[in-house]
Amino acid sequence: MHVCLINPPRIQPKAWGKPSVYQPMDIAYVAAVLEKNHTVLVIDVPNEGWELLEEIEGGGKYRQGLSNTEIVARIQKFQPKLVVISVPYSGWATAAFDVAKTIKTAQPHLKIALIGLHASSRPTQCLTQTNVDFVVTGEPEITILELANTIENETQNFKEVKGLSFIENNQIVTTTLRPFIEDLDTLPFPARHLLPMKEFFEAAKKIPISGNLKKPSIRMLTTRGCPYGCVFCSNHITMGRKWRARSAENVVAEIEQIVKTYGKHQIDFLDDNIAFNRERLVKICNLLIEKRLNVEWCTPNGVRADALDPQLLTLMHKAGCKKILVAPESGVQHIVDEVLKKKQNLQRVEEAVAAAHKVGIKVGCFFILGMIGETKEDMKQTIQFAHKLRRLGAEYFYFSYATPLYGTELYRQAKEGNYLTNNFSDDALSAVQPLI
Numbered sequence: 001m002h003v004c005l006i007n008p009p010r011i012q013p014k015a016w017g018k019p020s021v022y023q024p025m026d027i028a029y030v031a032a033v034l035e036k037n038h039t040v041l042v043i044d045v046p047n048e049g050w051e052l053l054e055e056i057e058g059g060g061k062y063r064q065g066l067s068n069t070e071i072v073a074r075i076q077k078f079q080p081k082l083v084v085i086s087v088p089y090s091g092w093a094t095a096a097f098d099v100a101k102t103i104k105t106a107q108p109h110l111k112i113a114l115i116g117l118h119a120s121s122r123p124t125q126c127l128t129q130t131n132v133d134f135v136v137t138g139e140p141e142i143t144i145l146e147l148a149n150t151i152e153n154e155t156q157n158f159k160e161v162k163g164l165s166f167i168e169n170n171q172i173v174t175t176t177l178r179p180f181i182e183d184l185d186t187l188p189f190p191a192r193h194l195l196p197m198k199e200f201f202e203a204a205k206k207i208p209i210s211g212n213l214k215k216p217s218i219r220m221l222t223t224r225g226c227p228y229g230c231v232f233c234s235n236h237i238t239m240g241r242k243w244r245a246r247s248a249e250n251v252v253a254e255i256e257q258i259v260k261t262y263g264k265h266q267i268d269f270l271d272d273n274i275a276f277n278r279e280r281l282v283k284i285c286n287l288l289i290e291k292r293l294n295v296e297w298c299t300p301n302g303v304r305a306d307a308l309d310p311q312l313l314t315l316m317h318k319a320g321c322k323k324i325l326v327a328p329e330s331g332v333q334h335i336v337d338e339v340l341k342k343k344q345n346l347q348r349v350e351e352a353v354a355a356a357h358k359v360g361i362k363v364g365c366f367f368i369l370g371m372i373g374e375t376k377e378d379m380k381q382t383i384q385f386a387h388k389l390r391r392l393g394a395e396y397f398y399f400s401y402a403t404p405l406y407g408t409e410l411y412r413q414a415k416e417g418n419y420l421t422n423n424f425s426d427d428a429l430s431a432v433q434p435l436i
Helices: 025-034 068-078 090-106 117-121 123-127 141-153 197-206 248-262 278-291 310-318 333-339 346-359 376-392 409-416
Strands: 002-007 010-013 039-044 053-056 061-064 082-086 111-115 134-136 164-168 171-174 218-220 266-269 296-299 321-329 362-369 396-401
Touching: 002 025, 002 068, 010 090, 025 039, 025 082, 025 141, 039 068, 068 090, 082 090, 082 141, 090 111, 090 117, 111 117, 111 141, 117 123, 117 134, 123 134, 123 164, 123 171, 134 141, 218 248, 248 278, 278 310, 310 321, 310 346, 321 346, 346 362, 346 376, 362 376, 376 396
Parallel strands: 002 039, 002 082, 082 111, 111 134, 218 266, 266 296, 296 321, 321 362, 362 396
Antiparallel strands: 010 061, 053 061, 134 164, 164 171
């Protein structure tokens, strides 16, 4: 059966400048699982049309990517039975719904499914879009495979597919949650050959991803899940609370494939907790050194400072680590512990920044301002702490407004405390801007 996967247009405020490009890892993994049994087409709308910027909403935002006309033409040529649209961020949901409506209008018989963080956090809201047939909650790979198999076999027994929501007899049906994948080594490597990698590398030279090194890089994910309870984070909705990891051998094998296939030696590890298991990270570093892959890598999503020490940082640098980001989030310890619920000792952050700088690893720092329960004095102390980290060797600083993402503890607090304005919506989330 033919299955089409779509990375929808990217929409962001013009104030941010031109949208950067990224590789959609969720689609790449789903495609890799599907292509063993089905014929797969990926339409990577923002990357294939990275030069196509359309001003929308009175000139306040950019829409980046292929036109809806081009998307429909590609689908009509491919003739899939299932179209899967990724919605990684709530701020991009409107664009995804618009694509779904355009496809349904052109080919009403097609089944459309949504995956991604927004879909997992708001499945009922997504199903109110009359053009959406299915919504996947949690990790999408196996759920989409079983959904595709069910459609192909024409059994229509969708209630047997775990992790799925759909409408039947005017009622929303939500099946049993799918257990998270325990052995990540069982997943194939992402199907990068189905992504527009050539276009991505070309775009990355002109509009590099903020915070990364300047060379065109390839994204990798080596772990899933996070056991910490930060109130602002929504990743647990799709990846769970339990930390799960690919083996060091599996990770390095993928890096070898990347170097051989694309000749690229720059890796962005998207893990939230790549250093959670020190022994595993040590093994990855030692294998990289042993195999002389000559890769450079960084951790753009951040790494917990309390997982780092001078010996580990020295080994990481020897294995090619050029930049890390740490996330104190606040410079006030009781805000970190009681408001953010991050449970990270700020003294350890200082030590990690100084140690990384000493061994030659560049350091960036994430901060959040405006949390519920935070005072102006707390925010002043956070800025002072950032200056202290600069003196210790940190070079990059990212200050973000507190954002109540759907499915987070912060969203619940904001809703129950009546902090949300009347115009709060998916579109409002797309207007959040980092202060760099």
